[in-house]
Amino acid sequence: MNSAELIEKIKILRNQKNAIIMAHYYQTPDIQDIADFIGDSLALAQQAAKTSADIIVLCGVHFMGETAKIICPDKKVLVPDINAGCSLADSCKADEFREFVKQHPDHTVISYVNTSAEVKALTDIVVTSTNAKKIVDMLPQDEKIIFGPDRNLGNYINSVTGRNMLLWNGACHVHEQFSIKDLLLLKEKYPDAIVLAHPECKSVLLKLADVVGSTQALLNYAVKYPEKKYIVATESGILHEMKKRCPETFFVPVPPEVTEGGVGCMCNECKYMRMNTMQKLYECLLNESNEIIVDEKIAREAIKPIKRMLEMSV
Numbered sequence: 001m002n003s004a005e006l007i008e009k010i011k012i013l014r015n016q017k018n019a020i021i022m023a024h025y026y027q028t029p030d031i032q033d034i035a036d037f038i039g040d041s042l043a044l045a046q047q048a049a050k051t052s053a054d055i056i057v058l059c060g061v062h063f064m065g066e067t068a069k070i071i072c073p074d075k076k077v078l079v080p081d082i083n084a085g086c087s088l089a090d091s092c093k094a095d096e097f098r099e100f101v102k103q104h105p106d107h108t109v110i111s112y113v114n115t116s117a118e119v120k121a122l123t124d125i126v127v128t129s130t131n132a133k134k135i136v137d138m139l140p141q142d143e144k145i146i147f148g149p150d151r152n153l154g155n156y157i158n159s160v161t162g163r164n165m166l167l168w169n170g171a172c173h174v175h176e177q178f179s180i181k182d183l184l185l186l187k188e189k190y191p192d193a194i195v196l197a198h199p200e201c202k203s204v205l206l207k208l209a210d211v212v213g214s215t216q217a218l219l220n221y222a223v224k225y226p227e228k229k230y231i232v233a234t235e236s237g238i239l240h241e242m243k244k245r246c247p248e249t250f251f252v253p254v255p256p257e258v259t260e261g262g263v264g265c266m267c268n269e270c271k272y273m274r275m276n277t278m279q280k281l282y283e284c285l286l287n288e289s290n291e292i293i294v295d296e297k298i299a300r301e302a303i304k305p306i307k308r309m310l311e312m313s314v
């Protein structure tokens with residue numbers, strides 16, 4: 001099947017089955033283009049909460065499918081590649097996190113959405129990078145807080161809120177791997193460019209950034225100031241939507257353009273996100289396969305901190 005036929009078949013199945021295709025900004029351009037809805041982690045959760053579709057095809061990674069399933073237990077939630085995991089979610093195993101929480105019983109537990117359903121079930125409030133600061137700011141200043149699993153986002157939120165949250169030592173392999181050397185070279189080459197960085201990046205990189213924000217916040221900034229140039233330190237999938245919304249604007253991702261030898265490593269692409277393909281999207285919709293199942297008992301606990309997040313981020 002050529003790609004035009006594949007697109008046509010996906011569209012027919014989507015209508016026949018009353019399905020919605022939702023995609024994260026880190027999906028490949030073809031998947032972003034066919035999606036009914038694209039967004040960051042928060043927007044995907046919010047959209048799942050209000051869709052009237054019978055089937056949600058969540059083009060993203062496993063924890064995103066789980067979150068949608070927990071929010072919509074009566075809907076069928078499919079992920080094109082069920083093995084699309086997340087190094088950050090994997091850096092926080094539920095058993096270890098449970099022990100950590102037990103050791104600090106007087107702490108409120110805040111977890112980034114990039115966690116398994118089991119970890120969410122141990123959590124008081126889920127956050128995303130879009131709403132983490134806002135939600136932490138809403139808690140009393142003297143509240144003791146555990147923040148997991150991303151140490152870089154946690155450090156960043158501590159620095160902008162003046163808190164001293166206890167951090168879990170996890171990280172995302174994509175956002176931790178940006179080359180500072182390449183970023184400095186890019187800054188030298190494009191001195192008037194604005195550096196956009198995701199708070200999952202290391203603090204040494206964030207110190208070099210002009211704008212730190214979630215995928216959505218970085219996109220919004222570029223859309224607001226399309227006359228500027230941008231150096232982008234987050235997963236490079238976002239460049240597709242940035243270029244679509246700002247076709248005249250100059251964007252350069254960190255680091256591939258200037259890596260020694262000119263070849264460039266593709267460490268700014270999340271290998272898990274990229275496991276989803278149009279063919280897999282078609283097959284999972286056709287066969288209604290790769291369904292996300294969440295244990296009912298875990299889902300009953302995990303929905304509570306997700307609901308708190310949705311209520312606190314309106």
Ligand code: 13P
Nearest residue numbers: 040041128129130214215
């Ligand atoms: P956001 O979608 O909240 O920006 O998070 C980035 C990310 O790494 C998602 O996996």
Ligand code: SF4
Nearest residue numbers: 086087088172174270
């Ligand atoms: Fe997980 Fe990082 Fe990939 Fe996001 S970019 S899904 S945090 S591994």
